[in-house]
Amino acid sequence: MSARRGAARAGGTLAERRSTLAVITVCWGLVLVLWAVLTPMYGAPDEPAHVDSAIRLQGEHTWPAPGSAHYLSGVRHSINDEIALPAADRSTFGELLTANPGYSKVVDQMTQHPPLYYAVAGLVLKAIHFESLRWDLVVTALRLFDVLLVLPLPLLVWATVRRLTRSPKLAVLGAMGLFAVPQLQQIAASVTNDAPMMLLGGGLTWLVARYLTGAQRWRDVVAIGVVLGVMLLTKGTGLPAVPFVAVGMLIAAPIVDRWGRRILHAFVALAVALVLGGWWWLRNLYLYHDFQPSGLADVHPTAVWPPGKGPDPGVFLTNVWNGVPASFWGKFGLLRYPMLNVVTDTLTVLAVGIVIAFAFRRGVNRRTALALAVMPTVTLALLLFNIWRIFDRTARIYGTQGRYFYVAIVALLALSVIAWSAAVTSERMRRLAARVVTIGAPALTLYGLSVEYRGAFEKSYLAVDYDGLYTWAYSTPVGPEGIVLVLALVAVALVLTIIRTTRAALERPRPDLPREARPAVV
Template sequence: MALTATPNSGDCADEVEVSLPRARRGEKLALAAITATFVSLVAFWAALAPMFDAPDENNHFNSAVRLIDGGAWPEPGEAQVADWILIASEQAGMPATERSTVSELRELHPGYSGIDQMTQHPPVYYAYIAAVLTAIDYDDMRVDEAVLAARLAGLIFVLPLPLAAWDSVRRLTRSPRAGLVAAASLLAVPQLAHIMGSVSNDSMAIGFSALVIWLGIRIMTGDTSWITTGGIGLALAFVLTSKGTALPLVAFVAVVVLFWPRVLSLRQRLWRTVAAMAIGGIGGAWWLRNLIVSGVIQPNSTLYDTLPWSEGTGPSVLEFSEYVWSGLSRSFWGNFGWLAHPMPEAVTSLLTVVCFAVIAGYAYRRSNARVPALVLTVTVLVLLVALLSRTWSGYARTHLPAGLQGRYFFVVIIALIALSAIAWRNLVPVAERTRACYLLLTGFALVAILGVYIEWRYIYDGFSDVLVRSPIGAWGFGFIGLAAAGFGVLAFALTVVQVRAANNALAAAEVVSRPSDELGPGVGDGDGDSATARTPTEPASVDAADACAGADDMTYPDSGTVVLDDAAVTSEGDTRTP
């Protein structure tokens, strides 16, 4: 297996380019099973949550319907919600067979009321949903069936997430098993599955932002392909046509393509930066238009009236901080419906504190991944500052902390997973990593199950109730549920097998690299056993490394040591066991 390396240069080390161990059949099967689990779990959430029982879902659906009806895309604050969509929300508690069709509700309730604030976003996602609804002739369907179809249309945006998490972490940590655990960690955020399984432009923003960050990580870890450069520009263009929360990714792409890969000359990187930003700029036309027309990148919502503060009072930083903590942490992990079905605060607070503590304490230790980790962190912080600035302005104007929702950080979910993986890898000793993987996988499964249970408990009165109210009936709901559970068990088993294989590979590498006098008489002692003997300075063979693919510890963070599968080779030529 080929190996190339760029030596470290102090604390600001260039990327170390290493030929990763080939993703073998077992690893690919485990990733496929994790992907199937996540996709089927999102589909299950789409069938589980009552129609329009997700943040702003009726408005998102309404905007797609307006495009079908030829209503164009009014200025923010001018669009209204169709009365029949508001009435349809009231039928969510009825048995599915008793609900009205779209055409029936249109005829009975032809008017409009309220404000649909979705026109503050670009119309691309809504045009996609409108095309899907038109293709299935939704007018003749029950409303809940049409909503479910629109929800399932978003599954296309779910597909990239497990791949992006797996490959990003695999490249940053040089660890195949860390990559699989990272992909599985998506299950530990039930709110992500809930939002991805609803009618929302969040799903498009999350899917394409995952591609942007993944391709950025590939570039930071040595990918010199023009396809990757063009791909990140194209992904940026699409994500910019979805939602304003993705705007911090513009700076991310510019910095990554300008400074990496370091094996390219500055002139080459400049040309690539111009190309990527030119492609991405196509999607930025909407925001440029807002600046020209409105003087702001994204106009404020007009849902809430300005409310003056009484004399002697004013916006409170302390009160706002409490809103920030409770609002962001709870609605990141799980606060379902219209933020009305929360997971236990003890659980969400514990998960938030642990993640923050581990990342802050261990993600930035001196290693080849430290500079990429800092870039990813700055990207997250830029999004945080932008969100807090916007919501503080709204809080000062209306007394309401509207917009403090953890789901807005799902556009950087791959960055957060990558930072967590780097941190946990630095924290957990090599000898304990297999056990840690088992515990994390078990924890992910438990949190995913808890999320489903919380939504079930808040919405339904027993198992028979959900079967009666499900838009796809008892058989359809049961099929999706069994598929999610079955794929989950398969993914858990296949991932455990790969983690165990990595552990065995490390043990094998330790044996073949141990000096003969430590192995005892008859093993490499010069009595005809030279084929199995290893001297302290002789690297383990590539064939042996390939035979136990999936070994961990691909880099030594403090020494510039490069690890080839199981064997760690320094520039001086000695071999150390991970």
């Protein structure tokens, strides 16, 4: 048994950090459960469409062309006629589908995506016998399924940062960064195809980080290709992962310094991904002459610009700035309840500014930082291109949503850790920065939860009154007892997480441990 492993099993500092990771993961899961309970039914972006597509696919086993699928009438009835009912008075999905057969006139745009997520969600629906359950219980079950999908995110962030920096302290702080993005938490705890993309994007980032640091066997190459292929068969936000894989494998520090071997590795990984999921996008190009045809093209008709006029770049950039950063950090309730602009603007400028200024400086992590930056950078470029294209065609601006970056959340957090570790050099400032992360990130979570609660149940007033609490208690499927239980568990978990992570980030190496068993210094 190595000294490091022996120290871990004996309860040394490394073991403490492993237990800290477990505490973070449990707290992360409980916070997501609270979001699933707090968010009103169908209160997250596109949630009704995701539910409708899962039900339709498991029942009919067909996937119509983009723009040709329509909501099931039963699902529309739950949205239009039962959303305001107390939970106990809502119908089962079986009752809704029987009483409201067929389809509505409303387009369900989700067939613009590949069907993999909806097929898996359909299996969940069958497993719980969804037709015999109230529809709000079914929505909650699908939300909790997504919570399970994203539960490993703290582990993936920790493992990626630990691999790249060799610092368990930085790894713990990186995992705590998930608590600084409340909007990510709400999206992850809703019914959405973004949930598997967060998991897959995080897993791919970890695999590429391993490749960058020497794990370059053929099984590593195939694993990268498999995960990338599944991403491509899940959602178009996986497309920026293609250049991420290519660049990451080509610029990795090689075990054997031969360009030919790295090129071969990249080719094999991309070929595996093409066979598993890339074919879907080539199919779209062949059938529709577009990588991802819009499912709402007919709903957003083409506009005719007056002679001499066209899309205004100033209007475009203003809308992008007002929409993307705010909806990345926290713009809840179908984008109706935003966090304060001063908060989201400050977080955006600070996060982006530090990365640009410090992440790419010449040094041991420069190559790694360049690779990590590929996926979010390409995501931004494609997002801007698509928003501008729609603006030019419809004279309206759609799609300014920061959640499209969540597929790269592990890469973003790892890149931020690299930048901040280069920016903060003195021991005193590092200890201060660690406290800011371990306390400030959970504080942002609580702030986001308060914004959602006040928006959904208090008409955005800074208040907690009987009417708001009553509405929440009897509109959620878990009832008042369930709310109290979840709130209590989250409160305890947050306190324990703050204490454990602060101790882990600030502790010093034990002098009685062998040198190789001591944790790396931040």
